[in-house]
Amino acid sequence: MLAESGILLSVRSGSPFLIGSPERSDVSLLVKVLMNMAMSVSNTGERRSQQNTRPACNTTSFQKKSRSKLVSIPGTRPSVQNGQLIVSTGVTSLDYVIEEDKYDSYSRMLLKYFLAEGVVCGHHVFLGSARDPPDEIMQDLPAPILDDIPSNAVNMGQVTACDSEDQGSMKIAWRYQNLPKVQTALASSSRFGHYYDASKTMARELREAVKCSTFFLPHELPAESHAEPSPISEAYRLLLRSIQELIRQEGFDGTAPQKSRNILRIGLHSLGSPLWADDICCEEKPTQASSLTSFLYGLRALLRSSLCTCMVTVPSHLIQNRAIMDRVTRLCDTAIALESFRGSERETNPLYKDYHGLLHVKQTPHLNCLVCEAPDTKDLAFKLKRKQFSIERLHLPPDLSDTVSRSSKADVAESARLLSSACGGLATSNKHLDF
């Protein structure tokens, strides 16, 4: 199974002139992975009417016509492109690698969103951490903003139009109307993604309703380690073994009966940091350079043959050897790097005043297909508002200052004058030309 790196990519063509389109972005949809289960899900051969099948959606490049006849697991959706199950914020058997921002604030946020989505969808959640006790992280999950739909209706597949956004015709910026919308529309009744309120924590009952397994390295690592030489270190080996055991016990590798199949969401915090007994962050030529990459390879193997999805955060700014980070990226399916403006000179830069940081898409997945879904642009920025974590195309704020326009008008008049004199004399003198 391969964990592929997380996906991220709900991008919205953010233009300051759009009128009439409500702002809706959901981090879970943002992280859309078009990955499919590596393990081929057996076709049930019958169209389940409860399946959340989505009709053709041509508003975004990430949504496709859905094919029916796939196993129905709550919180998942089949992808048309390659017949895999898509989980919101990811695709099963994929793992995401998120390169942490410097103070690990936003990457932790994304990890929590990922886990929270798992709780809300009823998936089994696994959390591995070396620094913070997993229970603390679990208690800190953001609260979902739920509609007043009773939970029984969760599996009722109401086929709703994908482009449920109110398009509205644009009056001023009508040229932008023809731009393809990259935003993924969220039809709330299909329960495919949820919004979260970052200022509230999730209710305990909700959290305790799902099965949660944890791995906290200080508790698991034996005092004496008698490891034989191996490409993988003791800490990672224990983590890999515990994930393998969990998959076998709960039957995520396909041994569970079809009716009770579920997805395992694995969240791994800060892999590669010294707390995982790894020295790639300390040395330029580390002694166990291939430990993390070997672990990721094993994780990939586990994910590819089971119904799992995994999100890993890595403190890449600490890793001194660029080559290792490249290898980590290649071993994952989706890789994104967060660069927050906090504490850097960009925080005060007026260009970036609307955002909290930049988001770089390093790699996009292409499982079971030749071509990878690439976003329109790779200049993305993110901002964390109270009720959303939104990722948008980076765009410059509108040029509204007076001084600038005045000088530009003067320039325009000047050039117009020159032009007209060259063309043979029209009386323009101080006339402003408005384009």
Added chain:
Amino acid sequence: MMLPDLGSLLGFSTEKIEKGDFILLSDRNADASFLINHFLSLYLRAGCKVCFLGLVQSFSHYSAVALRLGVNLVQAREQGQLVFLEGLKDSVGQLLQQGPDSEAYPMGFLRGSQTDLRSLFRFVQRSVGGAGEWSPSILLVDDLSVLLSLGVSVEAILDFSHYCRTTVCHQLQGNMVMLVRVGEDEDDEEGPELLLKALTHQCSLALSIQGLPTGYCRDIHGQVEVRWKERGPGAAGPGGALAQKKLLQYKVHDKGVSFFARGTSSAVL
């Protein structure tokens, strides 16, 4: 024919397969895995015996892609035309040191007790020999540089590729196709760069995939530089350099790839 432009350029077709070729695929800041899939389909269609070391993806992934290219891997495997090593499947057991330690496991180098790729080579040897009705024998590796991530040294990988080349290209007069992935910085990396340079000297055809030098573009996925040795009576011997060169751009589609000369992409014209 999957790669009409590239195929006709290089003299590739399902009817005529060159013997003794070592084809090196490499990518930098891009993904050349589509080429491996194309070669796999090409050789299977041409009726060759194929040994495929799929180290980075599962069998079902290659199978799904091959179906889009018109080839059924499951059937080929059942009939014995394709021998497929699914590296990922056995890897967890080896990494966790479960099960007995034996040279019979191709991925046994993950245990850490072996410093070389002997067991992997033995697997290749067993698979390409005894071709029977399928001929010639082909070895495909996807990809070689992941072995570096698993703690194998550059020397061991070069030894392995040398042994494979001797067996497949010289003894059996078959072809070998290997993919090596390198990072962005040309000077920085030691492992993959060394590997790439050494293998480039040994190969007869090199396809290098790169992202566009001017940046990311949705309609043109990258450029491919093709270098090959001259064949025929006037050609240099086996030690000759890759003299012929050609630069093309490409775009990957759902069912294939299109190549075009620089500046002639449909997005531009």
